[in-house]
Amino acid sequence: MNGGDAYSVMEAQYIRRHHRHEPRENQCTSALVKHIRAPVHLNYSSIMTVHPETIEGRPGTLVIESFVVDVPEGNTMDETCYFVQALIRCNLKSLADVSERMAVQDRTEPINPF
Structure with missing residues (x-):
């Protein structure tokens, strides 16, 4: 994950489990988080x-x-x-x-x- 986002342990676990990406060299990836x-x-x-x-x-x-x-x-x-x-x-x-x-x-x- 790029973009300088810092995730809590819980957020990081959910992201790893449900938002897997394998970006190539010329690609970036990020996950946006909002607590409601x-x-x-x-x-x-x-x-x-x-x-x-x-x-x-x-x-x-x-x-x-x-x-x-x-x-x-x-x-x-x-x-x-x-x-x-x-x-x-x-x-x-x-x-x-x-x-x-x-x-x-x-x-x-x-x-x-x-």
């Missing part, structure tokens, strides 16, 4: 998957993220979903921007159909 004064069953749950696909004849990636979040008192389901979707959409756009910039530099070759 509320029990686990209230917080937020998401699943992110990545799937290979072909986009305009070139290798691409389909990213799907789904979530479950409690609706805070005073908010509607629509408002809550809209807010969380906006956050995830922003994160996915950033992921796409960085990844596509790297792919252009790497100049991914078109896939030849057989």
Whole structure:
């Protein structure tokens, strides 16, 4: 883990157990930690998957993220979903921007159909 983050023993154990990465020489990795004064069953749950696909004849990636979040008192389901979707959409756009910039530099070759 890089980035100068100092983790407690408990945090380090969870990170080692659930957030294993093997970065190559030109990669970095980090884990962000936030302590929330509320029990686990209230917080937020998401699943992110990545799937290979072909986009305009070139290798691409389909990213799907789904979530479950409690609706805070005073908010509607629509408002809550809209807010969380906006956050995830922003994160996915950033992921796409960085990844596509790297792919252009790497100049991914078109896939030849057989």
